[in-house]
Amino acid sequence: MAEGTGKVALVTGAARGIGRAIALRLAADGHDVAVNDLDSMKGELDAVADEVRSSGVRSASVTADVSDPDSVNGMVESVAGELGSLDIMVANAGIAQVKPLLDVTPEDFDRMMAVNARGVFLCFTAAARRMISQGDGGKIIGACSIAGHKGFSLLGHYSASKFAVRAMTQAAAQEWAEHGITVNSYCPGIVDTAMWELIDEQIGDLQGLEKGQAMSRFSELIALGRVQTPEDVASFVSYLASPDSDYMTGQSVMIDGGIIFS
Template identity: 65%
Template sequence: MTTAHVTGAARGIGRSIALRLARDGHDVAVSDLAGMAEALDDTRKEIEATGVRSVALHGDVSDPASVRALVQDTATELGSLDVFVANAGIAQTKALLDVTPEEYDTLHAVNGRGVFLCYTEAARQMIKQGTGGKIIGASSIAGHKGFGLLGIYSSTKFGVRALTQAAAQEWAEHGITVNAYCPGIVDTQMWVEVDHDLGEINGVGEGESMKAMAEGITLGRVSTGEDVAAYVSFLAGQDSNYMTGQAALIDGGMLFV
């Protein structure tokens, strides 16, 4: 039995990933901010209903001590850490000229430093265990193409791609693969908020911005959390053993790179 940890698992893509990994047979630790405790515990209960073990942990991925505790508590409670999914992230929809230095720092603290901390702490634990592992991070289509009004968010997701490539090279000797997933428009609360903010900026109604963007999706629909989770399932399993340093698009055909 292998153990996975998924950050940002109280809702959205993280919740879908955690449930999919549980159905795949992994024991799954889930984490999120303390303010998401009730929703996170619901995720834990759903995981346990599949017949595997789970633990719900609270932590802030931007804080080194917090991430260290998440990793250590996972290994202590569930016996090991074999798969780590650095999923937690935040978005901002704002023109670059209106972004404050404080807002820039906040996005990079969560989406950039948070992934760095999760990657490195997970790697330390896996190296100590001596049995290799799978480290998986959340990038985005915005990590392949910078988007107007999502400029700072895009810069964080480009950073995840670079970090993934570097980590893959450094940790291969320990049997650790490092890959990222790059969703497009996903039917989650984060994208509802992005749609709302874009609507206010562009003077259009609720849902219109997402509808306009969805028209450019080759497969004709926005994705679900389950679409993304299916790819993460592959990255967490044995079939991806010869794949590392990659950041694949799961966007229904929005970008072709």
């Protein structure tokens, strides 16, 4: 078991997929880790909190919808109240939807933005307020995507929400640097999670493909020749959450096996 760092992390969208892997990795690094997801995911979320505790660190499980301001503020206060502080915020929760832009309704667009862009904004700002009041700096980390660097066909409104995360990461890094807070985001490529199962199914429905075919077509774009695991993302987030990344801020970094080269 890792020695405790004395730092408290909060990971949103942590009941499964990338968020779960990040929570477990941060726990293995010795941080206390609170986990969040929607109320409908409470069973899975509580199981992740138990896995976190089995690393020998403390945990808390808080259900909240990250698109709702009161819920996000309540979540941050409850984590800081229960675990003593908030030092590392990972705004990971997100949704995806495959649709040609001409079929995206205003409601589809607003929901995408509400979770992926406003959710990150609310988590970033609630965490920053708490960290500023604590006076000991902090690490704020957001979920971006390769789709935050390039607008993907059929993922137009999703891509727009991830460009928003990249812009907020840059602005927040400048505004909060004086408080010792760094702000960075991770940009995965094609990660084997429930989100990509949904994308594969929705592209398949649009293009008449069998299950798994859309994912294998996209996988041909990956230089390293394999689809990404949630743990591939979590190891980079571990670095972003650690003092090793103290001189890095405002970056949205591709961790995609070599799809986009910048």
